[in-house]
Structures are given as C-alpha cells and as structure tokens.
Amino acid sequence: MAQMTMIQAITDAMRTELKNDDNVLVFGEDVGQNGGVFRATEGLQKEFGEDRVFDTPLAESGIGGMSIGLALTGFRPVPEIQFFGFVYETMDAISGQMARYRYRSGGTRPMPITVRSPFGGGVHTPELHADSLEGLMAQQPGLRVVIPSNPYDAKGLLISSIRNNDPVIFLEHMKLYRSFREEVPEEEYTVELDKAAVKREGTDVTLVAYGAMVHSCLKAAEELEKDGVNAEVIDLRTVAPVDYETILESVKKTNRAVVVQEAQKQAGIAANIVSEIQEKAILHLEAPVLRVTAPDTVYAFTQAEEVWLPNHNTIVEKVNDVMNF
C-alpha cells in the first residue's frame, strides 16, 4: 500500500475510473495541461489524452450544461468546479437541470455526472472560495452530496460516485487536501455511498460531523476523554441523503448528541439531523441536541476566519453543555 494525501487519493480515483471506463471524461477550468489549480488532475491529460481530459472555457454554467449533454450521449462526465463558491454561476445547470433530468425524462435518462469541487475554510482564500454550500445542494431532490474526510474514503467514495448513475456533488475540503497522509490501496476499491462511518466509539455523547469537522470532533473527543467523557464520533461521508440509521443507533446508546458543521447555522445539514433525532429518538434523549456551527454571516474570508470557524474548543464547550444539562 502507498501513503497518499487526500488530493493524491482523488487523482488516483479518477485515474482508476478513466482506465476502467472509456465513457469517463474529466474536464473543467485548468484541469488539462495545468493539472488543476490544486493538481487534482495532475498527469491525467498526459496519460489519457486531450479527448478524455480537457480544459474548458471559463464558464461554470457552460461546464454544467455541457456535462448534461455529454451524459445524454452516454458519457460519464466528471467536471470540476474550480472552487465551490463559483457554483452559483451554474446553479440552474445543477439544481434546475441535471438533478431533475431522470425525473424529467420519466425515468429514462440517467445523469451519471460527478461534479467535483474544492470548498472549506481555514486556508485564507479570497471571497467565495471557501464557503460551505452543501446545504443548498442537499435541498435539491435528485442530488447526492458526498464529502470525504480522509484519503482512504476520498478514493473509494469518488470511485463509487463516478460509477453511480445519478448526479453526485463531490465536495473536497481544501484544508484536508495535503494536511496528512494515510495508507491507501493502489488497487481499486469502493466505499459505499449513503453510509456513515463510526470513527470513534464512545458511550456518553454522539458527535456527528463531516469533512474537516470530523477531525475537530476527534480532537475534541481526546480532550473530553481527559475529563472522563467518552464521545462517539460519526463521519457522515454522504450528507444527502443522511444515514440516519447509524446516527439513531448511536444516539440510542449515548442518549446525547452534538451536531457539528462548518456551515452557517440556519437551514443546514445539522438542523435536519437535529430534527430527525427528535422525531425518531426523543425518549432516548437526556439533553437537547445542540449544534456547533459558524454564525449566519457570509464566510469571514481571511480576516476573522479563525474565530468564525468552529473548532475543537467550541465543540468541547457544547459537549459540556450537553453533559451538564
């Protein structure tokens, strides 16, 4: 096995699928010759040729629409949106179009498109680069939203996404791209979509998170252990649809939960999870289910980023509130 960063695992997943299936196409702004602004597509054009890995004009709506057209002719497009803040430029192509095409063709035209895009805070980007917009995507019926938290999952989830016959929004947290390496098999494997992972078993409180916040939760869990609180940490991996079964099973065991997201508080993934927990497990709860989120402002790019973003300390505080309720 090889030691890989998350970005290397992502490149490896695309290479695997480009090799496996001639219908797979990888394209976007600067993904060809340049290998992508984060080098996610490094070497792929050289290996598979310009016909399958190519640059597009700088126009996100065009990229989204063209992906749909290619899917209509039997291809399996893997477009990149250079930064997910640019998704607003292609909201119709994604939410108004590709998400609805299977329905709009009476179930006859699949849209096997995987839209890859970097997002997430803490790396000092300009405005509209770091925003967590997964909640917007999750509200759109017909879309799957996948967010890996580590290199192993990133490769397996991306391969599963590319093979899926419905559109997947695959969001890659920028802070995780090169922050650590882990063992990733060089051969192909898949990680199941729509399935959460228990990253740390515990008995006292359930922490639910995804993306970079999984690591903040794990760090918080270590801190909490010093105070005798044994936290279970769940990594959602797919945020739409949510694997409520795994969450509910855990909450029924721990009787307490804190849901963590980097996105703003209102109308997000976390709010939905809190609702579902109280609908399905209220009699198991010893305390209200709390949320750790960013405040309801636009992303505090560069200036107040460190305070704006949730971190292990703010998670520990909320867990203490829940434990002491």
Place this chain on the structure above:
Amino acid sequence: MTLKRTLENIENQFETFQILNEEGEIVNEDYMPDLSDEDLKEIMRRMVYTRILDQRSIALNRQGRLGFYAPTAGQEASQLGSQFALEKEDFILPGYRDVPQLIWHGLPLYQAFLFSRGHYKGNQMPEGVNAVSPQIIIGAQITQTAGVGLGYKKRGENAVAITYTGDGGASQGDFYEGINFAGAFGAQAIFVVQNNRFAISVPVEKQSAAQTIAQKAVAAGIEGIQVDGMDVLAVYAATKDARERAVNGEGPTLIETLTYRYGPHTMAGDDPTRYRTEDEDNEWEKKDPIVRFRKFLEAKGLWSEEEENELIEKTKEEIKAAIKEADNTPKQSVTDLIGIMHEELPSNLKEQLEEYKEKESK
C-alpha cells in the same frame, strides 16, 4: 483620426435569406433545395396538421382539458422546415414552444398532451427518438446542446444536436456560453433562434442593440445566418446546410428565423393586445408560411383545396383519438414520482415511498 469601426460592416453582412416570397414565387432559384414532389407535399401536410393541432390545443386548453400550452401558429415554417432537414439520429433539445418538432421526430401525440398535463409519461421519448422534453428555463438547453454535439463528435457519429429558443433566449448568458462552447469544441450542433419579435411582451429592439441575432454568432466564432422564418424552403435549406457542415467537422451554426406567433405567449393569461398592434398582426399574417407554400404547391399542381380539407378532417380525428388515449392514461401518483427520481432510492425516499403507497392505495 478615428479608430476603425467594424460593427456596421458586420451588421451589413447579415441579410435575410429567402427562397419563397410572400406570393409563393421562387426568388432564389440557386438555393432551391433538392426536394421531391412528395417531400414538398409532406412539408405542407405537416404545416397544416400543426396549424390544426394548435387550434385544437387552444380550444382544449380553454375547456380545461390541457395544461401548459404555448401556441405555435405562425411559426410552422421555422419549426417544421428545420425539423424536416434532420435525420432520425439527430438530437432535438426543444424550448417550451417546440412540441411540433418533437411530434414529427417521433413523440406520439397523446404523449405530447400528457406533457402538457404534467404527466411524467409525456416525457418518455419512445426508444430511438433522440430528444428530450421541452425546456422550461429559457436557454438552459443551449449549453446542453453544445454537450450533445460534442458527444456526437467524440463518438464519430454522423448526427447533430439541434436546439430551439426564441429571441428572448438570445439574451441569456447560457446562449453565449452554449454557442461559445460549441465553437471552442467544434460541437456538431445547430442553434435555432426563432425570433418572433417578442420575449413575451418586450420587443426585440428593446432586448438588444444588435440589429440581428444571427450576428451574435460572430462573437463565438461560428457561422450565423438570418432566414425568413415564414419561408419553409429557406429554413429547410439553411438547416440542411448547417447539418452537413456540422457532421463534416466544419463547426456549429446559429440560425435566426424571422417569424411571428399569432397567438399569446402561453395560454396562461397573456394578452398580446397589450404590446402588439392589430396592424402589426395583419402585416405578419400576410407573410403566413402556409398561405405562401399553398400558392407555390398549387401553381405546381401539387395541392388542392379538396386534399387540404380531407387532411384537416383526418387531423381532427387523430387529435380526438390522441386526447382520448391521454384521458385513458392513469393519473400520475406521488408514488410514481418518487420512483423516477433516482436509480436507487435513497433512504429518506424509501420511507416516504411507504407513506405515499399507503395514502394512495386508499
């Protein structure tokens, strides 16, 4: 000294291409397409059929027996002349007014009625019919057409993607992105803009400073042509030429057809008297595509009033049968809707499916 100006020079290049004038006379013999007498009659039959279908659809809509409907009368030459130039394998990405092209590409009429009623079965193209159902978002289909045209190029298919929008659609960002992508990738695509002079109520003069929509092709580096959209032979010839060049690797084409919709924008309450004059309506009706084509065919001895009346009766019968078939199709349920959202149901919908199965079984 002033800097060199180019706009006027470019705009002067875009003359309206016409073959058949308002009197039904061939005025551009050099471009007369190679169509058999039977082809010419078939084009006439399709235009008459579509005019009757439009009249019946408006009536059915007023009786509450149809859903969303965008009238087509006046635009038959633009719609059917271009579709007649296609091959079966060509892919149509229509706008919401472009149901006639789908019907002549192979969508059964009763399904067109189901589309109007919002039934998912109206969106299921029969096997081998390369088309998607009409687009509601103005311009969204244009970038998709670049993708289908690129897909055909990548596969080496002898086929094109063709899309339709109106003059309003030519203002959308997706219009420019679509033709620009198609040009950049050499997509096998044809973009038809049916310029019927109004984006609902806003006249073309207020929509753009450009004198023609065809000239917008220049900015994308693709071919553009303005065609008399009331002349079915000119529309046919322009589309046929665009198709040939596209499959020969010579790039996409933007076709602007100058046309007019006699009716309202849709049947949902639009009142054209608020933004058009009767004089203008009358001027355009003099250019009517069916009237001039009838004159042309009659002069050739290929058409008679008797034949047309027979066709009209037959068409009315077909429409009656199709609406009956649409009426006999079981109503769409929420359970049906859940079933066509995904290949594999996600967990949330599995739960909701059970809920609605129970509700709808009562």
